Amino acid sequence: MRPVETLILGIGDAFTRLHFGASAALRAPAPGGGGVVLIDCPDPIHRVLHEAGEKAGGPWRNLRAEAVTDILLTHLHGDHSNGLESFAFYHGVLRVQAEKNGTPPLPKPRLWTSVFSAERLWQKLAPAMSGSLGRTLDAFFEVRLLHPGQTADVAGLKVESRVTTHPLHCLGFVIRHPDGSSLGWSGDAGYEPAHVEWLDRADVVVHEANHPPAHSDIKELMKLPEAIQKKLRLIHLPDGFDAAAFGFHALKEGEIIS
Numbered sequence: 276m277r278p279v280e281t282l283i284l285g286i287g288d289a290f291t292r293l294h295f296g297a298s299a300a301l302r303a304p305a306p307g308g309g310g311v312v313l314i315d316c317p318d319p320i321h322r323v324l325h326e327a328g329e330k331a332g333g334p335w336r337n338l339r340a341e342a343v344t345d346i347l348l349t350h351l352h353g354d355h356s357n358g359l360e361s362f363a364f365y366h367g368v369l370r371v372q373a374e375k376n377g378t379p380p381l382p383k384p385r386l387w388t389s390v391f392s393a394e395r396l397w398q399k400l401a402p403a404m405s406g407s408l409g410r411t412l413d414a415f416f417e418v419r420l421l422h423p424g425q426t427a428d429v430a431g432l433k434v435e436s437r438v439t440t441h442p443l444h445c446l447g448f449v450i451r452h453p454d455g456s457s458l459g460w461s462g463d464a465g466y467e468p469a470h471v472e473w474l475d476r477a478d479v480v481v482h483e484a485n486h487p488p489a490h491s492d493i494k495e496l497m498k499l500p501e502a503i504q505k506k507l508r509l510i511h512l513p514d515g516f517d518a519a520a521f522g523f524h525a526l527k528e529g530e531i532i533s
Contacts, residue, residue, distance in 0.1 A: 279432070279450055279458040281481075281532040282335050284327045285317050286510050286525070288485050289354040294528060295323045296354035297483065297511040299460070300335075303344055303430035304453050310344035312430050314448070314460055320358030321365070330529025340365050341381060345430045347421075348388035349462040350445035351395060359386075359396070360403055363415035367408040386416035387429055389436070391444040393418055421446060437473050439464035442489050449477050458532070463511065466495040475503050479532055483511035484518070493521050508532065 280302060285295030296317030303310040317323060321340055328338030340362055349355055366384055373380035388396070397412040409415055421427055421436045423446070428434075433451040438444065439462045447462035447470060459477030464470055465488045474480045480503075484493040496507065509518045509525045518525035526532075 279452045279456045279478075279532075281458055282327055282331050282338075283481075283510070283526045283528055283530045283532065284313075284323050286512065286528055287354070288490075288511050288513060289352065291354075291514050293514045295326075296357075298323065298355070299481070300324070300327070300338065300343075301432065301450065301458075302334075303432065305344075305431035310430055311338070311342045312345040312347065312432060313343055314347045315349055315355040316346055316358040316362055317354055318357035318361065320362050323358065327529045331531050335531070341369060343384055344382075345385045345387060346416075347429065347434065347448060348386060348392060348396075349447070349460075350389075350441065350443050351392050351399060352443055352445075352463065355463070356396070356399070360400055363400070363404065364408065367415055371408070383415065383417045385419050385429075386412075387419045387421050387427065387434070389423075389438075389444060389446055390420055393420060437470065439470055440467045441465060447474060449474060459506075461491070463489070464491055465489055466491040471496075471499060471503065475506065478506070479508060480506045481510050481526065481532070482507050484509050484516075484523075485511055485513060493518070493523070496523070497521055 282300040284298040287294030298315040301312045324338045328335040370380040423436050435449045436446040439447050441463045445462045448460040451457045457477040459474035459480035461482040484491050509523050
């Protein structure tokens with residue numbers, strides 16, 4: 276099977292000077308679709324979307340925040356979540372403008388994440404966001420909870436989640452399209468054979484590699500069976516890291532997995 280068509284938005288880690296934080300966009304297959312599902316939301320999200328869309332071209336060109344209907348949030352570390360403030364403000368301003376103009380407003384975007392992250396996210400955002408547009412997370416997002424071991428319908432995509440081995444509570448995903456294609460997304464994850472085995476059900480696996488123990492050591496990934504290694508596409512690498520020297524494909528911003 277082929278993987279779910281996925282546009283890579285960012286490939287960097289928390290300390291990158293050259294890239295955006297690890298993130299991606301998928302086309303929503305829901306009826307009346309055309310919407311976009313994000314995996315994580317790094318800053319500066321509007322530039323992240325624009326630059327990846329322009330590099331990819333075709334139907335991804337001119338990719339803007341108003342096209343995003345859903346966000347799958349792995350965890351609260353800033354390189355994965357700092358774009359939520361600007362994203363939410365932008366959608367809030369669009370709704371206010373629509374009300375003034377008497378036009379139908381865009382629905383609030385759906386934010387999918389764990390109970391742990393949902394309970395703490397507003398503590399992170401409130402000092403900068405609480406005001407005239409809203410004073411709760413629900414004012415900006417329709418919050419949906421992901422429960423590991425259960426399947427959620429995210430804009431027509433079937434999404435399973437699993438808690439990774441990481442200093443902060445984090446989720447990995449297996450995402451299935453109605454056409455049968457699938458994508459594994461490791462999330463930030465210290466190397467864990469059980470997590471790799473869980474992800475291996477997907478056609479292609481986007482897996483992070485960085486400094487252990489908070490992240491996966493590429494030398495451990497090299498010990499995996501060849502069939503699994505061939506599925507892996509690496510992300511969240513340190514700047515300048517040569518994954519090809521270890522026999523792996525490192526993703527690029529604006530690259531389409533399909």
